[in-house]
Amino acid sequence: MPLDGFVISAIKDELADKIMNAKIEKIHQPESDEIIIQLRNNREGYKLLLSSNSSFPRIHLTKIKKENPLTAPTFCMLLRKHLQSGRIVDIIQPDFERIIKLKIQSYDELNDLTTKYLIIELMGKHSNIILVNEEDNRVLDSIKRITPDLSRVRQVLPGIDYKSPPSQNKANPLDSVSLNAFKEILANKSSAPLYKALYMSFTGISPLLAREVCSRSNIDSETPVFALSLDNMTNLFNSFLLITKIVKGKNYSPSIYVNNKLNKFVDFSFTSIEHMKYYDEIKISSVSEMLEFYYKERDLRERIKQKSGDFKKNISTKLDRLHQKIYNLNKDLDKAEKAEKYKIKGDLLTANLHLIKERATVISVVNYYDPEQALIDIQLSPRLSPSKNAQKYYKQYNKFKTAKIEVKKQVEKTYGEIEYLDQILISVESSVDSHDLDEIRQELIETGYLKKKFSKKKIKIQKKSNYLKYLSSDGYEILVGKNNIQNDKITFKIATKLDLWFHIKNMPGSHVVLRIGDGSYSDQTLIEAASLAAYFSKAKNATKVSVDYTKRKNVKKQSGAKPGMVIYETYNTILVDGYMPSVKVL
Numbered sequence: 001m002p003l004d005g006f007v008i009s010a011i012k013d014e015l016a017d018k019i020m021n022a023k024i025e026k027i028h029q030p031e032s033d034e035i036i037i038q039l040r041n042n043r044e045g046y047k048l049l050l051s052s053n054s055s056f057p058r059i060h061l062t063k064i065k066k067e068n069p070l071t072a073p074t075f076c077m078l079l080r081k082h083l084q085s086g087r088i089v090d091i092i093q094p095d096f097e098r099i100i101k102l103k104i105q106s107y108d109e110l111n112d113l114t115t116k117y118l119i120i121e122l123m124g125k126h127s128n129i130i131l132v133n134e135e136d137n138r139v140l141d142s143i144k145r146i147t148p149d150l151s152r153v154r155q156v157l158p159g160i161d162y163k164s165p166p167s168q169n170k171a172n173p174l175d176s177v178s179l180n181a182f183k184e185i186l187a188n189k190s191s192a193p194l195y196k197a198l199y200m201s202f203t204g205i206s207p208l209l210a211r212e213v214c215s216r217s218n219i220d221s222e223t224p225v226f227a228l229s230l231d232n233m234t235n236l237f238n239s240f241l242l243i244t245k246i247v248k249g250k251n252y253s254p255s256i257y258v259n260n261k262l263n264k265f266v267d268f269s270f271t272s273i274e275h276m277k278y279y280d281e282i283k284i285s286s287v288s289e290m291l292e293f294y295y296k297e298r299d300l301r302e303r304i305k306q307k308s309g310d311f312k313k314n315i316s317t318k319l320d321r322l323h324q325k326i327y328n329l330n331k332d333l334d335k336a337e338k339a340e341k342y343k344i345k346g347d348l349l350t351a352n353l354h355l356i357k358e359r360a361t362v363i364s365v366v367n368y369y370d371p372e373q374a375l376i377d378i379q380l381s382p383r384l385s386p387s388k389n390a391q392k393y394y395k396q397y398n399k400f401k402t403a404k405i406e407v408k409k410q411v412e413k414t415y416g417e418i419e420y421l422d423q424i425l426i427s428v429e430s431s432v433d434s435h436d437l438d439e440i441r442q443e444l445i446e447t448g449y450l451k452k453k454f455s456k457k458k459i460k461i462q463k464k465s466n467y468l469k470y471l472s473s474d475g476y477e478i479l480v481g482k483n484n485i486q487n488d489k490i491t492f493k494i495a496t497k498l499d500l501w502f503h504i505k506n507m508p509g510s511h512v513v514l515r516i517g518d519g520s521y522s523d524q525t526l527i528e529a530a531s532l533a534a535y536f537s538k539a540k541n542a543t544k545v546s547v548d549y550t551k552r553k554n555v556k557k558q559s560g561a562k563p564g565m566v567i568y569e570t571y572n573t574i575l576v577d578g579y580m581p582s583v584k585v586l
Helices: 005-019 074-083 179-187 194-201 207-216 230-248 287-307 309-336 339-351 386-430 434-446 484-494 523-535
Strands: 023-031 034-041 044-051 058-061 087-092 099-107 113-121 128-133 138-142 255-259 264-269 280-283 362-366 375-379 468-471 477-480 500-504 512-515 545-551 572-576
Touching: 005 034, 005 044, 005 058, 005 087, 005 099, 005 230, 005 264, 005 287, 023 074, 023 087, 034 074, 058 287, 074 099, 074 113, 074 128, 074 138, 179 194, 179 230, 194 207, 207 230, 207 264, 255 287, 264 287, 287 309, 287 434, 309 386, 309 434, 339 362, 339 375, 339 386, 386 434, 386 484, 434 484, 477 484, 477 523, 484 512, 500 523, 512 523, 523 545, 523 572
Parallel strands: none
Antiparallel strands: 023 034, 034 044, 044 058, 087 099, 099 113, 113 128, 128 138, 255 264, 255 280, 362 375, 468 477, 477 512, 500 512, 500 545, 545 572
């Protein structure tokens, strides 16, 4: 679910408990839409993350470590100028909206105490982080500048007055309200399904929470408002009050709901959601931990998607061309398959040279290669002698015969390139940080698929990425390569000859090594390693996936082969599901 007013209220209360009066020590901007503030409060350090990412906007305490750019962005420098060494003196959620204002006091260059608001608006694609001067309510700057070209309704630019996002004229659910007032509010949406009427009438209620209020009232969420009886409305009102009571009493119980079969997070909330009982519930100790746990992988996927967009597009374009090349080569191969016909015509002309008349353009002869001995018409060039006409057909035969061999080589080479680039795309999907992408980008440069970008600026040397490690049920280590460089490393530098090597059958995927040496292993461990090979492949989350496995000594790398490309002949095959197995991460 997107952050609603109830979750934001929960995070506001948690921040008030942890960082009220905290001193701002450092400010960083690791992403173009993200700020991390290092704080110190009661001798304890905290990191506060503010993200205006269009897909996953949020604010919470974090433990994630991110690399910062060598040169701080302009907005980050502005925040350092105005907020560094300042203190957070208030945390506000205006009108229960999806907005949090951090009120910060700091001393300026003249040693005068000043007050600023660092405002984060958590509103999907309209999310923003804005620094506002309290004295005159002027915008100092924002992480996303909103010009008149982007919005005629509301601009966010340095020097203009800060205006709150347009009100949607919804009621505040925390305001005291009677049953009759509650009925009147919903009556404005009398024909709408009940859950829609709830979130369209009250600020900060998400569709998930609206369905939960209906569920706790034992009313179908799709029931139109006008169809509710008095008892229905009373039950609904009481359930609504119970939900708001959780916020008023600050009795939060953060929960995440998971589809374990798909290894996928389904939703989260500030309290237990009864109608999500068909999913597994994970209780989290704090709202910040819940948000970090839920968004960490999703945000990472989005960042990787953005950062890999250029070379993924490049690869996709090359793959389209390679598939077109295969189509054209197959057409050439069809032509080359007709080579034998030219030899037959050459043989028939040679056998019938005495029958060819001068300047003839065609001759009909008996086709001795045809079981029925039928006549065949052979086209002739009137400018050539009978023997040269025969030689002409032999030359065409030899030309197509040679072409057939060459075309088959080109087809094999092109399919090899397609397999390699498909593997690169799988490697991008398996990437877990920017270092993985750096390795893939470097590999593409070295193999000639990407051009090296030259820059006068000094490039920071990034640390090397590493392969994934898991522990099987029997306690054996399982290694998974996230890209071709890592695939080669675990297969040929780390694995021993007796270790088991796994790869999805006839599809791009990661190399997987089960480090057993000469030890014994259970069927469960075999299935776990094979499942990892299926999960980190093009068949991720598929059922009944064929995975090949063999001793590492049977895996060979041909001379001149691209990174990650191997051959193996002796192997067994096992059928598994392509879901993430229950193995321990090392």
